[in-house]
Amino acid sequence: MQRRTLIRTALASSIASSFAAAGLPAFAQSSNNWPTGKAITYLVPFPAGGTTDVLGRLIGQKLGTALGTSVIIDNKGGAGGSVGSEIGARAAPDGFTLVGGTISSHAINVSLYPKLGYDPQKSFAPVTLIGTNPVVLVVNQASPYKTLKDVLEASKAKAGGLSSASAGTGTSQHLALELLAFKSGVKFTHIPYKGSGPAIQDVIGGQVDMMFDTTVVAGPHIQSGKLRAIAVTSAKRLASMPDVPTVAESGVQGLSDFEVVSWQALFVPAGTPSPVVERLHTEIRKILATPEMQDKLKGFGMEPADLTTAQIAAFQKAEVEKWAGVIKAAGIKAE
Numbered sequence: 001m002q003r004r005t006l007i008r009t010a011l012a013s014s015i016a017s018s019f020a021a022a023g024l025p026a027f028a029q030s031s032n033n034w035p036t037g038k039a040i041t042y043l044v045p046f047p048a049g050g051t052t053d054v055l056g057r058l059i060g061q062k063l064g065t066a067l068g069t070s071v072i073i074d075n076k077g078g079a080g081g082s083v084g085s086e087i088g089a090r091a092a093p094d095g096f097t098l099v100g101g102t103i104s105s106h107a108i109n110v111s112l113y114p115k116l117g118y119d120p121q122k123s124f125a126p127v128t129l130i131g132t133n134p135v136v137l138v139v140n141q142a143s144p145y146k147t148l149k150d151v152l153e154a155s156k157a158k159a160g161g162l163s164s165a166s167a168g169t170g171t172s173q174h175l176a177l178e179l180l181a182f183k184s185g186v187k188f189t190h191i192p193y194k195g196s197g198p199a200i201q202d203v204i205g206g207q208v209d210m211m212f213d214t215t216v217v218a219g220p221h222i223q224s225g226k227l228r229a230i231a232v233t234s235a236k237r238l239a240s241m242p243d244v245p246t247v248a249e250s251g252v253q254g255l256s257d258f259e260v261v262s263w264q265a266l267f268v269p270a271g272t273p274s275p276v277v278e279r280l281h282t283e284i285r286k287i288l289a290t291p292e293m294q295d296k297l298k299g300f301g302m303e304p305a306d307l308t309t310a311q312i313a314a315f316q317k318a319e320v321e322k323w324a325g326v327i328k329a330a331g332i333k334a335e
Contacts, residue, residue, distance in 0.1 A: 039070045041091075042098045045084025045105050047077040049197025050167060051216040051300075052100040055130055055264055058296065062287045071098075077194040080170035081105030082116060089118035093271035095280065099124065101265045104171040107319035111327045112170040112334045120320060124267035125277055126312035128284045131302040132263040134234035135176050135212045136219075136244065138227040140203060143210075148231045148250040151210065152186050161187040162209040165199040168192050169334050172262035173199075175326070176212040176233055180247070182330040183254040203227065214262055215240065215301025233260040240301045263319075264302075265312065281309055 040063070044056045053075060060071035076084030081104050088099035106120040118124075137148070145151045155161040161181075166173035169192045181188055191208055193199035196217045203211045204226050211218075215238065221227040222241070229244040237246060247258040266284060268277060287293060288304060297304045307315065326332075 042073050043088045044075045044100045045081035047195030047197050050195045051214045056100050066283045080168035086117035089123035091269050093269040095276035099267045101267045103262045108323045109170045111324040127266040127280050129305040129307045129312045130264040131304045133302040134232050136232045137230040138218050139210045140206050155186050160189045163189045165191050165208040165211040167196040173212045176260040178332045235259050
């Protein structure tokens with residue numbers, strides 16, 4: 001028995017020494033503390049105020065408490081999440097850099113930008129799929145448009161079509177607009193911003209006619225009366241917005257199968273040791289499973305997810321392939 005104990009001690013010491021030699025933290029299963037006390041950088045590849053930022057701040061605060069360290073939110077917006085994601089891909093694979101990935105940064109952009117500075121699958125290791133959510137078409141409260149048919153008719157009558165903001169080229173907001181244009185045969189003028197925050201403010205202010213945005217960002221403005229919801233892009237109506245019809249319910253020819261579902265996930269740079277990834281996955285999964293977080297996600301109109309890292313990788317691969325087909329069929333190009 002004593003000999004077995006000595007062997008276990010020696011093995012544990014050897015593993016810890018290996019992590020230390022590589023400059024990586026040794027994640028003891030019995031410890032709640034982040035061994036080095038070094039702060040974690042949570043890269044949000046969009047400006048403050050967007051979905052990824054809101055979720056990052058909610059998760060980051062609780063993750064810091066769970067690991068006994070601080071989590072710093074670092075907003076690096078631009079190119080539909082590509083700028084911040086590229087920074088994350090080049091970060092040290094030591095568990096101290098998290099990247100808030102989205103359908104745009106980690107599925108769409110690889111087919112949209114000819115020279116993307118990272119591979120959404122090969123450059124990262126998945127940690128957690130936070131959840132999925134549809135986007136909702138909104139207009140200013142003073143807008144004369146009340147239905148999707150109103151929007152389409154007005155865009156047909158206007159030279160260049162109605163203006164529609166997005167969080168950036170290649171985002172789910174942009175792709176939803178392009179799909180609407182492709183399937184309805186109606187033209188719009190796309191106005192890309194560096195994030196949802198500044199984009200939706202211009203819709204509220206009346207500088208832009210409309211916008212597809214996630215329910216996380218648009219929801220509070222709809223509830224406050226600053227925005228009017230026209231339609232959601234889910235297959236069914238949302239429990240959080242039961243009076244808002246789906247795009248498919250509009251009765252417009254060609255839109256009966258219209259559906260766009262966005263998603264939010266967390267990644268770390270490729271090469272991050274498996275024990276580090278699993279520790280992060282476990283802690284964040286615990287956070288997301290709390291009644292408080294479940295209620296927040298559902299209140300945002302999000303469908304919470306609980307997948308293993310292998311399942312997330314398979315989901316991401318399918319999304320990359322799906323949107324590659326959509327982008328090619330619709331002839332969508334980066335602006």
